[in-house]
Amino acid sequence: MSxxxxxxxxxxxxxVRRGRARARLVRAELADVLASAxxxxxxxxxxxxxRVLPTVYGVDLEGPDRGGTLYLHGxxxxxxxxxxxxxxxxxxxxxxxxxxxxRSGFHHSMNYRSAVVLGRPRLVTDAAERGRALxxxxxxxxxxxxxxxxxxxxxxxxxxxxxxxxxYEASVKTRDGGPVDDDVDIEADRxxxxxxxxxxxxxxxxxxxxxxxxxxxPAHVSALCSASPxxx
Amino acid sequence: MSxxxxxxxxxxxxxVRRGRARARLVRAELADVLASAxxxxxxxxxxxxxRVLPTVYGVDLEGPDRGGTLYLHGxxxxxxxxxxxxxxxxxxxxxxxxxxxxRSGFHHSMNYRSAVVLGRPRLVTDAAERGRALxxxxxxxxxxxxxxxxxxxxxxxxxxxxxxxxxYEASVKTRDGGPVDDDVDIEADRxxxxxxxxxxxxxxxxxxxxxxxxxxxPAHVSALCSASPxxx
Numbered sequence: 163m164s165x166x167x168x169x170x171x172x173x174x175x176x177x178v179r180r181g182r183a184r185a186r187l188v189r190a191e192l193a194d195v196l197a198s199a200x201x202x203x204x205x206x207x208x209x210x211x212x213r214v215l216p217t218v219y220g221v222d223l224e225g226p227d228r229g230g231t232l233y234l235h236g237x238x239x240x241x242x243x244x245x246x247x248x249x250x251x252x253x254x255x256x257x258x259x260x261x262x263x264x265r266s267g268f269h270h271s272m273n274y275r276s277a278v279v280l281g282r283p284r285l286v287t288d289a290a291e292r293g294r295a296l297x298x299x300x301x302x303x304x305x306x307x308x309x310x311x312x313x314x315x316x317x318x319x320x321x322x323x324x325x326x327x328x329x330y331e332a333s334v335k336t337r338d339g340g341p342v343d344d345d346v347d348i349e350a351d352r353x354x355x356x357x358x359x360x361x362x363x364x365x366x367x368x369x370x371x372x373x374x375x376x377x378x379x380p381a382h383v384s385a386l387c388s389a390s391p392x393x394x
Numbered sequence: 395m396s397x398x399x400x401x402x403x404x405x406x407x408x409x410v411r412r413g414r415a416r417a418r419l420v421r422a423e424l425a426d427v428l429a430s431a432x433x434x435x436x437x438x439x440x441x442x443x444x445r446v447l448p449t450v451y452g453v454d455l456e457g458p459d460r461g462g463t464l465y466l467h468g469x470x471x472x473x474x475x476x477x478x479x480x481x482x483x484x485x486x487x488x489x490x491x492x493x494x495x496x497r498s499g500f501h502h503s504m505n506y507r508s509a510v511v512l513g514r515p516r517l518v519t520d521a522a523e524r525g526r527a528l529x530x531x532x533x534x535x536x537x538x539x540x541x542x543x544x545x546x547x548x549x550x551x552x553x554x555x556x557x558x559x560x561x562y563e564a565s566v567k568t569r570d571g572g573p574v575d576d577d578v579d580i581e582a583d584r585x586x587x588x589x590x591x592x593x594x595x596x597x598x599x600x601x602x603x604x605x606x607x608x609x610x611x612p613a614h615v616s617a618l619c620s621a622s623p624x625x626x
Contacts, residue, residue: 175441200493200592201504203435203486205444209407211482212437212444216508250443254435261432263599263615267532267543268550272433276448300499310585311499318500340602351606353542358599358618360432365591367495370572374583383495386590 176280176331186334189229195277195334196221196232198257200303204234205252219253220298226291227328232279233286233295234325243323253279253327259338261358265347271337273357279332286324295324306382364389408512408563416567421461423566427509428453428464430489432535436466437484451485452530458523459560464511465518465527466557475555485511485559491570493590497579503569505589511564518556527556538614596621 170176170189178184186192202219205212217234225231232253236243260273286292297308314322341355364387367379402408402421410416434451437444449466457463464485468475492505518524529540546554573587596619599611 175443201488201490203437203446203448203488205435205437205446205484207439207442207444210439211407211512212439212446212484213512214435214437214444214446214484214486214510216435216486216488216506218504252437252444252446254446254448256433256435256448258433261535261618263536263539265543266546266550267528267540268546268554270532270535270539272450272535274448278446280443280445296499300502303493303502303504304495304590307495307502308499311497312579312585314498314500318498322500340600343602343604347544348604351608353544354601354609354612354615355605356599356601356615358536358615359597361595361597363593363595365593367588367590368572369586369588370575372575372580373587376583377586380586383586383588383590386493 170332170334173280173331176278176333178333178335181335184335184337186336191334191336192277192329192332193221193223193230195257195275195336196255196329198275199255202253202255205254207249218299218303219255220295220300220302221329222294222298223329225326225329227284227326227330229328229330229332231295232327232329233298234283234327235296235299236323238321238323240323243325250280250282251325251327258360260360262337262341263355263358264341265343265350265353265355269341269343269347271341273338275334275336277332277334279327279329281327281331283325283327286326289319291326292319292322292324295326296322304382304386306385310380310382402564402566405512405563408510408565410565410567413567416569423568424509424511424561424564425453425455425462427489427507427566427568428487428561430507431487434485434487437486439481450531450535451487452527452532452534453561454526454530455561457558457561459516459558459562461560461562461564463527464559464561465530466515466559467528467531468555470553470555472555475557482512482514483557483559490592492592494569494573495587495590496573497575497582497585497587501573501575501579503573505570507566507568509564509566511559511561513559513563515557515559518558521551523558524551524554524556527558528554536614536618538617542612542614
């Protein structure tokens with residue numbers, strides 16, 4: 163059995179309890195959700211209290227950890243990452259696809275795809291893996307970007323922590339489709355109901371003020387805008 | 395001094411340590427960030443480990459808690475909310491405004507606005523406040539929607555937990571502007587650098603299959619689409 167066929171939710175705490183109908187149990191759906199976003203929300207525990215911070219991430223489905231690897235990075239001075247190697251973290255990726263307007267407030271919902279990955283991260287120390295991780299993080303935000311950039315300097319690398327989280331203890335939930343209303347509200351026929359699609363809009367790239375006149379906009383930048391549904 | 399003038403970061407743990415140049419210390423900026431999004435990421439601690447879940451929220455800047463009130467809701471059976479009244483939670487709202495492409499991977503960044511609110515939530519039991527909270531949550535996602543909906547039924551209210559979090563212990567970070575590159579990379583003039591604007595795209599509303607022919611699309615639904623930058 164390949165890892166793609168492996169069921170999600172290998173532990174009790176990553177088993178979806180609420181809204182089981184929306185739980186997705188196939189590992190390939192985790193990869194799809196992780197591919198859908200540019201940022202995640204990292205959860206750590208600091209002095210017993212939760213802290214949630216937005217950050218970028220990279221994915222290597224063939225990475226060395228069980229189920230593949232999710233990479234995070236940050237400053238060596240960041241509290242959230244310094245705490246992490248000795249404690250569990252949670253990485254959540256959410257993409258909203260639509261607003262679901264029902265006839266009652268109670269049945270309002272969203273169409274979305276979300277992934278929650280839990281686990282004890284691994285501090286990445288191998289130079290080659292650190293390089294691949296940092297490239298994956300850049301390419302998650304701007305596909306194809308990393309190959310156009312110079313190598314990291316020793317100073318940059320010394321200032322950067324890279325963490326790896328196994329894509330193993332994870333859950334995925336998705337919702338799509340129209341509102342699910344109570345019969346009495348449908349029959350009353352008083353309130354507009356339906357779905358309003360939502361997505362990411364990517365605007366026209368704005369060159370830096372100090373960009374030399376010899377550097378043309380590369381294809382990987384133009385592709386960001388043309389891939390946007392707002393341009394469709 | 396009005397609450398609007400009150401400085402943010404009243405506690406050590408809500409004082410921004412990393413990237414202080416991006417910290418915003420005026421309370422009005424917290425309101426702006428909270429107004430910019432439709433979902434937040436809720437962090438709780440379950441069995442000592444962090445859990446981060448996407449959810450909707452509502453804001454009442456005149457709410458009864460210090461600094462105003464952020465409302466959350468969920469099923470009475472949800473682990474994240476059952477745990478919360480007896481422990482600190484963290485609510486983070488993030489809006490990405492642009493991708494910042496630098497000449498080096500190290501200096502890549504994003505233009506964004508984010509708010510982190512910490513605290514021990516209050517279980518909302520007063521019927522009138524519960525109603526206002528649920529309306530605020532609907533109206534955060536779809537401005538002006540709640541006034542068109544019927545009252546909640548007793549059964550719906552009995553199935554719903556409402557939590558209030560004071561908008562007091564909070565921090566705000568924002569970034570805007572172009573890439574900040576090292577001089578040596580600017581002089582090399584080899585790599586395209588700039589900003590790619592990002593925003594929310596709102597598509598054309600899709601009526602429910604079972605919508606009666608007498609119900610026209612209301613203005614608060616049409617307004618969602620026309621407010622989208624992707625339509626600009």
